[in-house]
Amino acid sequence: MAKRESSFVNMVVTLLVITSVASFLLATVYNFTKEPIALAREAMRMEAIAQVVPAFDRLESKRFQSYDGGDSLQFNFAYSGEELVGVAVETYTTSGWSGLITAMVGFLPDGRIVDVVHLHHRETPGLGDKIEKAKSDWSNQFRGIDPRTTDLRVTQDGGDIDAITAATITARAYTEAIQRAFNTLEENFLNEQEGLTQ
Amino acid sequence: MKQLQNFTKGIIKENPVYILLLGLCPALGVTTSAINGLGMGIATTFVLLGSNIVVSLIKDLIPAKVRIPSFIVIIASFVTIVQLTMEAYLPDLFASLGLFIPLIVVNCLVLGRAEAFASKNTTLSSIIDALGMGLGFALALVLLGGLREILGSYSLFGYKFIPGDGMLVFVLAPGAFIGMAYLIVLFNYLKKKTS
Numbered sequence: 317m318a319k320r321e322s323s324f325v326n327m328v329v330t331l332l333v334i335t336s337v338a339s340f341l342l343a344t345v346y347n348f349t350k351e352p353i354a355l356a357r358e359a360m361r362m363e364a365i366a367q368v369v370p371a372f373d374r375l376e377s378k379r380f381q382s383y384d385g386g387d388s389l390q391f392n393f394a395y396s397g398e399e400l401v402g403v404a405v406e407t408y409t410t411s412g413w414s415g416l417i418t419a420m421v422g423f424l425p426d427g428r429i430v431d432v433v434h435l436h437h438r439e440t441p442g443l444g445d446k447i448e449k450a451k452s453d454w455s456n457q458f459r460g461i462d463p464r465t466t467d468l469r470v471t472q473d474g475g476d477i478d479a480i481t482a483a484t485i486t487a488r489a490y491t492e493a494i495q496r497a498f499n500t501l502e503e504n505f506l507n508e509q510e511g512l513t514q
Numbered sequence: 515m516k517q518l519q520n521f522t523k524g525i526i527k528e529n530p531v532y533i534l535l536l537g538l539c540p541a542l543g544v545t546t547s548a549i550n551g552l553g554m555g556i557a558t559t560f561v562l563l564g565s566n567i568v569v570s571l572i573k574d575l576i577p578a579k580v581r582i583p584s585f586i587v588i589i590a591s592f593v594t595i596v597q598l599t600m601e602a603y604l605p606d607l608f609a610s611l612g613l614f615i616p617l618i619v620v621n622c623l624v625l626g627r628a629e630a631f632a633s634k635n636t637t638l639s640s641i642i643d644a645l646g647m648g649l650g651f652a653l654a655l656v657l658l659g660g661l662r663e664i665l666g667s668y669s670l671f672g673y674k675f676i677p678g679d680g681m682l683v684f685v686l687a688p689g690a691f692i693g694m695a696y697l698i699v700l701f702n703y704l705k706k707k708t709s
Binding site (some may be wrong): 320321322323326327330331334335339341342345346349352353356358359440441442443481482503 | 546547574575576577578579580583584587588591592594595598599601602603605610646667678680682685686
């Protein structure tokens with residue numbers, strides 16, 4: 317086979333052409349898939365919101381800084397007509413077994429938890445992934461609890477939440493993420509609301 | 515006949531994972547369940563097919579000294595295309611596999627076939643080689659993933675047949691090595707028997 321000689325000019329030109337064609341191709345694909353990707357992500361977020369707050373017909377999103385000064389959390393206020401029916405908080409923790417875990421926590425306007433679903437995690441399959449609703453009903457224990465009266469820590473740490481067998485670190489992290497959502501909600505919303513009614 | 519052999523060699527005789535021992539990183543990493551193995555196998559087959567076709571088409575235009583960087587750019591482009599397309603149109607599959615897609619770039623199977631086969635053969639042979647190797651790789655991953663899922667979670671393709679948690683070691687990394695070792699033994703036995 318007649319290969320081209322490995323002269324300096326040949327090599328530079330070949331690499332230049334290949335990388336240019338590759339970047340052009342990738343840019344095209346990126347532009348083409350940008351919208352569907354954004355839509356798919358938005359659909360996943362909406363699905364998660366719908367799972368954790370009562371039926372609503374209007375959403376208002378606003379970002380608040382986490383109570384401890386960390387990254388801001390997105391609050392999705394769900395309205396049915398003019399009445400606020402719930403708040404879905406997109407929360408996170410970085411202390412999972414494999415780092416970042418994000419979750420959507422739904423609260424009633426009085427601060428009680430409706431439900432919690434995970435959005436993204438990289439926990440160990442078969443152990444830590446029991447935080448997923450599809451894998452285990454473990455996360456159902458958060459339904460209906462009031463974080464002001466329930467100690468949001470795993471039982472090993474003296475709290476009221478049952479940990480996952482062989483995945484205590486994941487359970488602890490997930491619980492911490494929920495606590496973060498509640499504390500931020502309390503600071504930015506519940507306290508203000510009390511101020512209004514008093 | 516020769517092309518048929520070219521296609522079937524990837525299944526047992528030159529199975530990429532168990533005989534050639536290529537692409538072990540994704541083979542050990544993603545095979546916690548059979549469905550993960552299947553998804554990774556299909557994604558890799560697509561990349562393999564694309565890179566083999568392009569490499570066999572432009573093999574005469576690439577100077578020998580820069581062939582490896584050229585191949586890597588081609589492979590990485592295909593991987594990114596797979597990643598973007600999957601996230602856009604198959605978000606559910608992407609949610610479980612997305613993390614592993616960039617790993618295909620460093621899969622020595624893809625570069626290995628580009629270097630060892632596509633750069634020396636015709637486009638048709640390269641397509642058949644890619645399909646055969648991809649099938650062998652997917653089969654290998656489904657086997658290992660299925661084995662680990664059955665023993666580790668008592669389920670297969672997500673269908674649970676015995677209640678309970680299973681042997682956790684098979685879900686974790688050591689189980690991948692144990693399962694792979696036994697499958698390497700099995701495939702070498704099969705290879706000896708068929709040849």
